[in-house]
Amino acid sequence: MTALSVHDAVEGLGVQSLALKWPNDLLIDGAKVSGILIESAPGPTGHPSADPLLAIGIGVNITAAPDDTPYPATCLIGHGVSITPLDLLARLATAFQARAAQWNRGAGFETIRNDWLARARGVGGxxxxxxxxxxxxxxxxxxxxxxxxxxxxxxxxxxxxxxxxxxxxxxxxxxx
Incomplete structure (x- = not known):
């Protein structure tokens, strides 16, 4: 759901050649533009599946990309997109809200899965x-x-x- 939200937000900026790389990266023309880290812990009841606590970290390369990475990296400005972090955050919040409604506390997982696979790099290869x-x-x-x-x-x-x-x-x- 989070990866799709980032994909939706960046796609809404007019960026072409986007693909998701399992489990948590967004690629432009095969180079990483965004990574996601998700950590979870049991919620107030202590049971792992009952309202777990989540910390979601999303990094998007807006104006620069690192050189020393195991996978090629890129940035949005390198693809003609100039946006402030706050404007990107607003777009991401809107996309996340839509994907969270689609997710519907897990009831919409199959739709999320199918949407993810439709945007994934390398399926079948x-x-x-x-x-x-x-x-x-x-x-x-x-x-x-x-x-x-x-x-x-x-x-x-x-x-x-x-x-x-x-x-x-x-x-x-x-x-x-």
Whole structure:
């Protein structure tokens, strides 16, 4: 939902060639323009699934992009968009409100999932996932009902809930 909100806000600025990179990045022409970090904790009842507390961090490269990253990066101004952080925040808040209504406390997950997949980079194609202890190469199949990435490696369908995603022909800036 958060990634779609960022996508919607940036798309509303007229930016072309946008794609989502699982699990939490927005790309323009294959380069990262935004990243999202989400942390959760049990809510007041202490039960993880009952009203968890969320902290969502969203970074958008507006006027500059870092050079020393494992994945190519870009910024909005490099694509002809000049916007202030407050104006971008207002657009993001509007997009987030619309996606939260669509999400409807999880009842709209399938629609969110389908919208995410329609904007995802690499579905049906080759993908490399770097985990802390292994590298998996295969085909990006889909997202499962919990949002985990499904990758077919040989005859095995694996579900990945955390990892670094790379696509063929995407230059890696370092071997992090």
């Amino acid at each position: 080759p993908i490399t996932i770097r985990l802390h202890d292994e590298v998996i190469e295969g085909e990006f199949v889909s997202l499962d009902a919990d949002g985990a990435l499904e990758i077919r490696a040989g005859d095995t369908l694996r579900k990945i809930s955390a990892g670094d995603v790379f696509f063929p022909n995407t230059p890696s800036r370092n071997s992090a």
